[in-house]
Amino acid sequence: IHEKLRLRLALPPGPRGRFISGVTAILPRSEPWKKYAEWAARYGGSMTSFRVYNRHILILNTHTAVSDLLDRRAQLYSERPVLQMYHLICGRGLSVFNIPASYPRHKLYRRLLKSGLNLSPADVSETLEEEVGVLMRGLVERPGEWRRHLRRNAAAVIMKIAFGYSISQESDPFISAAEQSSKISVWAMEPGRWLVDYCPILRYIPSWLPCAGFKRQGAEWRSLLDELGEVPHQWVKEQMAAGTALPSFTSRHLSHHEDEDVVKWSAAALYVGATDTTIAATTSFIMLMALHPAIQKRAREEIMLVSSAAPSVADVKNSSYLGAVLKEVLRYAPVANLALPHSVSQEDTYAGYRIPAGTTVLPNVWAIMHDAEMYPKPFTFNPERFLGNHGCDQGQQDPNRWAWGFGRRVCPGRHLAETMLLLNMASLLYHFDISPESPEQFLKEVEFTSGHTSHIKPFAVRFEPRIANE
């Protein structure tokens, strides 16, 4: 009886679209989280569901639905949707981001990432402080190239931590390898580009057939991606053999005799996970500081009080206002508006609806962060929401609960990212006054970029050094 009742349950409400392609034609290209929030309001309920060809998509619109499913039922909701082209044909299914949570290797990755990223706080602080110094000097010398300096900073930090490798100033071969891998990955994952993603049986057609161009392309990318992944790993092994390796995520795990392939894949995930995300958050921070001089001034005053010289990692851990600014940056301009897609391993029911096995589940983090009941005046940038006599207990919930993902896939780099962001923010405030090039900027609405990671679209800003002769 229970089985019959379950089968009669409807799918969560949402647009139905066309017979074969589902809602493909009306899928939003930019800022999809806003359209999903609109659909949530139109169709009602804490969940919206629709279909893109053969794929069922479920959007979770409220923090309750997200916590109930992705956190409390993490054993069911921590898989990843399988992309035929990228995961299977290009051979990326074993990467940290894509591996099914039910594979024993997923646990191994998580263990190595946890211990490898928290191992030696002293080494990490030294790396962060050294690299923020390079960033500040770059900004003094060539402020107009601030976005390049940010990219270099993020890459340098993670290459040092992952491989003990110091990047050279321009066109570093390790960075080129990592950037080339990211580019190929973006092409291979592009939604709607590969028919095989929607019609998996095509994977079995022979590669020599004229219509199997995607298979030949995939095979080429697969060997290129494998080759690029080897570059830093082999370098660390050579350094270890020569006795010149610096302590790093890779060298530590290899010397503890962890499985080499597991170490290689985990280290490769660090660059992908750490660069665009931290750059996005820092970019939004810079834009918001330019637009909010009073908040900038207050944050700077606190830094000047706690730091006698250039801010250190220890200083920023004691900066409560700066901590509130970071929370508000992550709430106002979430880096991952839809986190990363999860998938459900077995059919489930929730709130009277049926959720078929294999459904792709997207938490609408943007909608939660802008829920006016949780965050009054959600489109106002106001770090004070996280201060007050009772700190976060004051009623406004800590956005860290939604900024870093969910269940068994929660971001393993969170603590490193927070430390790095706080240090970069404090150093920017300590060394520079940040303002928009044009005062008219104050009157414009901020715009956001779309993609897996999002940030405020940059506008021209001025970095005015505060301490002469640096």
Ligand code: HEM
């Ligand atoms: C502002 C900075 C960052 C933000 C906002 C962020 C956020 C996220 C989010 C939302 C996810 C997806 C979780 C899910 O699927 O539920 C994720 C996954 C991940 N992040 Fe981060 N992240 C940041 C920085 C970093 C850093 C610095 C690293 C590495 C040092 C990192 C490594 C990873 C990895 C490896 C995963 C995949 C986890 C898995 O699939 O099991 N992230 N992150």
